[in-house]
Amino acid sequence: MSTIDSQVEQWLRRSFSRKTFIQTAGRGLAAGALGSVVGACSAGQQALRGAGAVPNLPPESPPAQIPPQVDEPIRLETWKSDADRQSPPTPSPLPPDQRVGYALVGLGHLTLEELLPAFGECARSKPVALVSGSPEKMQRVAQQYGIKPENCYNYETYDQLKDNPEVQAIYIVLPNGMHAEYTIRGAEAGKHILCEKPMANTPEECEAMIAACQRAQRLLMVAYRIQYEATNRLVRDLVRNQHYGKVKYIEAFNGQSSANPDHWRHKIALAGGGALPDIGLYCLNTIRFLLGEEPTEVFAYQYSTPGDPLFREVEEMVSWQMRFPSGLVTNSATHYQAHESRRYRVMAERGWMNMDAAFAYQGQQLAISYAEGQQERTEEVQLPVKNQFAAEIDHFSTCILEGKRPYTPGEEGLQDHRIMAAIYQSAREGRPVALPHIEGKDRFRGEDPKAL
Template sequence: MNTTEQSLSGYSRRSFIETAGKTMIATGVIGALPAAGAKAQTSASSDTKRTADAIKVELPPIHAASEKQDKWPAISPPSKRIGYALVGLGNLTLQQLLPGFAECNYSKPVALVSGDAAKAKKVAAQYGIDPKNIYNYQNYDEIRNNPEIDAVYIVLPNSMHKEFTIRAAKAGKHVLCEKPMANSSAEAQEMIDACKKAGKKLMIAYRIQYEPHNRLAMKWTREKRFGKVKLIDSVNVQNSGPYGQWRLNKKLAGGGSLPDIGLYCSNTNRFLTGEEPHTVLASIFSTPGDERFKEVEETVMFQLFFPSGTVANNVCSYGVHDAKHYRCYADNGGWFGLDPAFSYEGLKMEASQVQDGMEVKMEPSNGGSNQFALEIDHFSTCIMDDKVPFTPGEEGLQDHKVLEAIYESAKTGKPVKLERIDKLDAFRGPPPAEG
């Protein structure tokens, strides 16, 4: 998520955000969800944009057959790429997303939505975005009249995700939304319903599920590379800045460390195993007298219990030095994981296995990939080829149900049962193309 903008066209930062929740578009229940493989209507402006139009340049190999080979991806020409409007110009958008588009093969930024007109004008000049494609939060609905915009990427405080997703869907645009999806499972369901009704795709930006090292860890878990993974240990902690930022405001963020960084642990647990937890057990602690945590929680420790018997121990915190890692412990002489695991860059995989009576350490690596380019391009190819995204709205909805169970367990001090789901990858679409 981004740091919200300091001024919002015609409003103070605080008054706009307080008003936003009151002006959210109301939507009714809109029927049952389609099956995971169901197709959604694509926008008219993307009818001629297909992955089949991508161009690939072939070069002769320069390495021996035994070595890692260079890969030359197919790339769509600029006129055939999916055009995105970036909604919110905070830290994540400026530091990660807009630079990440330079590494995309099927996607391009074509519009900006911001409450700060001066900043938006500067950013548009930096990235060659036509000034006529700058919108604010009040005229946002006018994106319906811009055929250059195929999709929006929503990068706003959590409490604003529902409103701007529903408005985008009604404007006929596909939606890529940052995590957490919303502030509650009820809001998440409204977002799904609105996009289904409009015939538009909704994807939640779980970049970890597209990142190669994490995908290898998922593959090793599912294939039992080191035996059955019986225990997953995950840590995602950081030392939050002073009170006043939106992440420490419960109304805007929905909670503290749990929905922001604890979500990485629970979602990655679910991704690695492909399973859904049937029971959660949790506790919460906030340092007495620390102003940062007068509205939201500091530290959450929670366990997830899965149908296969795997147990995941997780901790997230806003009050200690940064650490982001996990390990999967298997029953056949080995463990593997990532450290760091959840960072934007510099991810490192590690593994250990007993071979010939000795413990052998490994550090598998693909050299690094831009996680944001991978997730954005996946959504673009889903729009082009009319496919369900790997992490659709239903994936985000399930995470909210898990988070709500964690809060309930911490409040009651007792285990909380969830609906038992035995199907693997129950809420995901077809996996992204390898490589």
């Protein structure tokens, strides 16, 4: 057992039996066990409303009835010794007729390359309908995934989803500027909404989306997959529990190279901005997730190469700092013309945690360094891999089935947009911009999912 594994296990033993730890680690969630102690909850909603920090929350949807034992793992005999990594629980998917049915809106790269394949790893979710403006492509995709022809819609017939009982939830995978319209229409059709990030183009659009789902008494969740990914969750719990002392500094970068000026990401009406809302948002949201705090001030720079057709409407680069109530200052940057790099480093009093491929769809690489006597030890931490998209989709399905508020509800997306608006303002005006002081931890999140 590595030193970091030993340290994590020693911490867990103070609150858990070894059996509980092994079961949790077997699921790839040493972080999950830690998180069950930390427990990010949305307590004090009435106090929040009184303080004006969070919009009114939608009423909880009535839970579905799941037969007992259906989704419990089948227990098998023990065969491995304690010297080896334990096997995870057996897969325990719900029967197909009890899974939440999703309509996917938009058949672009993300849907075809990531989301539809991820449903194959879901235990509580299934794709049952498609919405696209390309009939030929939609027909091929429907055939590939066994979706009925009558469950294929275009953007004009989208509202007819209200008459389809097979669809309980809609996954919005459209350009950012279309999120608000199709979320509102989807809620009015009586469906729960899972919306890709960024939530919209502006804070005002986010507020309208939240209000529409409240009126319809339907759940709204933003697809912040990082908050459901095991390795990032482990870093969060090490940070929250000060495993290496207090965090003193965080730096984060997310960059990639663009090439097509006609892509919707380079059109301000569809994208709402450039590198910041598309990929810089990962730095912003992940730092908030790790700390549980909300920034009180931002200071930013923005730049675009003059004459580059890629950046006629949207920015190429944004660099910004955030100050937090604890006194911590973080530094982030995002770039649309840099070789792909997605990483962050957390510097604490007695060690640091470095995550490469932090925001990627897979391949997270966590290294931790700390002193041990006269030695400086640097270790790599590997957790069993689980599809990030399957984890977030199944979490939303669990919320629908059990009548719970999602961990990343619309209010979480709204807060990011308010902070991004302040970042843009700071870059324009060349000065720090203050944000409202928000007390407490995880004030915009729902109950932390303990098992993913």
